[in-house]
Structure formats: C-alpha cells, structure tokens
Amino acid sequence: MAVEATWPEGLKLGFIGAGRMAESISKGVINSGLISPSNIRTADPSSDRRDAFTSFGVTVLESNSQVVDSSDVVVLAVKPQIVKRVVMDLKPHLSKDKLLVSIAAGIRLKDLQDWAGYGRLIRVMPNTPALIGEGASVMCLGEMATKEDQELVASLFKAVGKIWTADEKYFDAITGLSGSGPAYVYVAIEALADGGVAAGLPRDLALGLASQTVLGAAGMLNTGRHPGQLKDDVTSPGGTTIAGIRELERGAFRGTLMNAVVAATERSRELSES
Numbered sequence: 574m575a576v577e578a579t580w581p582e583g584l585k586l587g588f589i590g591a592g593r594m595a596e597s598i599s600k601g602v603i604n605s606g607l608i609s610p611s612n613i614r615t616a617d618p619s620s621d622r623r624d625a626f627t628s629f630g631v632t633v634l635e636s637n638s639q640v641v642d643s644s645d646v647v648v649l650a651v652k653p654q655i656v657k658r659v660v661m662d663l664k665p666h667l668s669k670d671k672l673l674v675s676i677a678a679g680i681r682l683k684d685l686q687d688w689a690g691y692g693r694l695i696r697v698m699p700n701t702p703a704l705i706g707e708g709a710s711v712m713c714l715g716e717m718a719t720k721e722d723q724e725l726v727a728s729l730f731k732a733v734g735k736i737w738t739a740d741e742k743y744f745d746a747i748t749g750l751s752g753s754g755p756a757y758v759y760v761a762i763e764a765l766a767d768g769g770v771a772a773g774l775p776r777d778l779a780l781g782l783a784s785q786t787v788l789g790a791a792g793m794l795n796t797g798r799h800p801g802q803l804k805d806d807v808t809s810p811g812g813t814t815i816a817g818i819r820e821l822e823r824g825a826f827r828g829t830l831m832n833a834v835v836a837a838t839e840r841s842r843e844l845s846e847s
C-alpha cells in the first residue's frame with residue numbers, strides 16, 4: 574500500500590526562484606492539502622513572478638537569504654547557469670539545520686556540496702505535471718542527508734505525483750526522459766491536432782480529441798498491459814490504424830523520440846560539466 578504523504582506541522586518550505594517549476598510544485602502541494610500557502614515562501618527578482626506567487630497565498634520575501642533564514646527545507650529553483658552564484662551568495666545563511674533540495678538540471682551533488690559547504694542535500698528531477706498531482710520525480714541523496722530527509726522529500730513529491738530514488742549517475746537520462754518529456758508530448762498533441770485540421774476538422778475539436786486521446790491512452794497503461802499490446806488492440810488487420818502506424822515508421826517516429834531523449838540527456842551532461 575502507498576505510504577501517505579505527511580509534512581510536519583509548521584515546517585517551512587522555501588523556494589529560491591519563483592519560476593514555472595517552483596509554481597508547479599507549490600500549487601501542487603497546496604492543492605493536495607500537504608502544505609498550506611502560509612508555510613511556503615519565495616523570492617524572485619521578477620515582479621511578475623512575485624505577483625503570481627502572492628496571488629495564490631505564498632509569502633514573497635525581499636531576498637533569497639530571507640527565504641533561507643525562514644525555511645526548514647529550501648528548494649533551489651533557479652536556472653542551472655546561476656545556481657553556483659546563488660548558492661555561494663547564500664553560503665553564510667546555509668547550515669546543517671537546513672535541508673537543501675536542488676531541482677536544477679545538470680547540477681551535481683558534489684558541486685552543490687562544494688558551493689554550499691555541507692552535504693545535507695537532496696537532488697530531485699521533477700516535471701511540470703506536478704501542478705496537477707501527476708508529476709514524475711526522481712531523487713538522489715547527498716552525503717549528509719538522513720533517512721528522515723529522504724522521507725520528507727518523498728512526501729513532498731508524492732503529494733504531487735510519483736517519486737523514485739535512483740543513483741545520481743542516471744540523472745542526465747532522467748532529465749532527458751521525464752524532466753523534458755512533457756514538452757515532447759505537447760509537441761505530439763499539437764501535431765495530432767494539426768493532422769486533424771489537415772484532414773478537415775475544426776481546430777477546437779481537433780485539439781480536444783488529440784488531448785483526450787493522449788490522456789486516455791496514458792491512463793490505459795494502468796491496466797498493466799504493455800504499450801505494444803495496447804497498440805495491437807487498436808490495430809485491425811488492413812484497417813485504418815496500421816495505415817497510420819506505417820507512416821509513423823516511415824517518418825522514423827520511434828527513432829526520433831529516442832534521439833530526443835538522448836539529445837536532452839547529452840545537454841544535461843554538458844550543463845553538469847560547464
């Protein structure tokens with residue numbers, strides 16, 4: 574049986590950076606009922622982003638150091654390129670009583686540990702469907718992270734979807750698959766809708782059908798059946814589906830998706846080496 578997500582009463586969660594991923598996680602945990610907005614705080618140089626967080630009840634502070642000072646768990650949610658500077662600026666405020674969680678693509682635990690000066694760190698690769706409680710997240714633990722820290726972060730991300738623990742060596746590939754993956758699916762939905770329009774459907778109907786078809790097809794995996802079996806169930810001999818699949822194969826659909834995951838993995842690796 575799945576363990577229920579719990580969050581200790583009054584424990585404060587801070588986000589350094591109030592961008593899209595921080596918003597997906599915050600709204601996801603608020604909507605799940607795990608944490609109330611009054612126990613979440615953030616800071617961001619963009620007034621639009623500050624206003625966005627204020628609008629759903631999160632406390633917006635003046636500086637990153639205020640977020641750290643007033644939080645027990647601090648999520649680094651800025652772009653990978655500025656993580657080093659941000660963490661080094663925060664170093665005087667960081668100490669072992671803070672659990673630091675990084676969601677930055679391509680930023681390794683050992684670098685974070687050097688910059689932060691301690692190892693009570695957890696690295697997580699989430700994805701944006703956390704917003705609707707359907708996120709896919711993976712974590713790996715820094716040297717000093719405890720079993721309780723792992724459970725706390727598991728609770729946080731379980732409230733917004735599914736969470737796995739994996740060795741850090743897999744993180745570039747995880748980023749290329751589940752971190753970036755929602756975007757590949759949106760491109761596919763857009764293309765399916767365009768196909769419907771090309772075949773004469775009104776745009777609204779085409780987009781509605783494309784979205785619901787992808788949602789329903791993904792939900793069918795909960796039956797436990799393999800995607801190949803589910804594909805065969807749709808595909809009548811000499812029918813319409815095999816005519817469509819033949820075109821997909823002609824266009825190297827599978828190879829193209831595989832290459833997309835590998836290209837994103839390589840980009841994550843580059844970010845970790847820069």
Ligand SMILES: NC(=O)C1=CN([C@@H]2O[C@H](COP(=O)(O)OP(=O)(O)OC[C@H]3O[C@@H](n4cnc5c(N)ncnc54)[C@H](O)[C@@H]3O)[C@@H](O)[C@H]2O)C=CC1
Pocket residue numbers: 589590591592593594595616617618619622637649650651652653655659676677678698699700701752753
């Ligand atoms: N967007 C996604 O689907 C995913 C993003 N990530 C990671 O999450 C992190 C954030 O990405 P997004 O939310 O997409 O980016 P974003 O650009 O939406 O958010 C970053 C935020 O940081 C703010 N910021 C810039 N400088 C700052 C500073 N010095 N201090 C505090 N805030 C500052 C920006 O104004 C912006 O609002 C990245 O490291 C990314 O690799 C991880 C998984 C998925």
Ligand SMILES: O=C(O)[C@@H]1CCC=N1
Pocket residue numbers: 678748752753
């Ligand atoms: O595109 C990016 O770099 C981030 C990391 C995973 C998803 N978005």
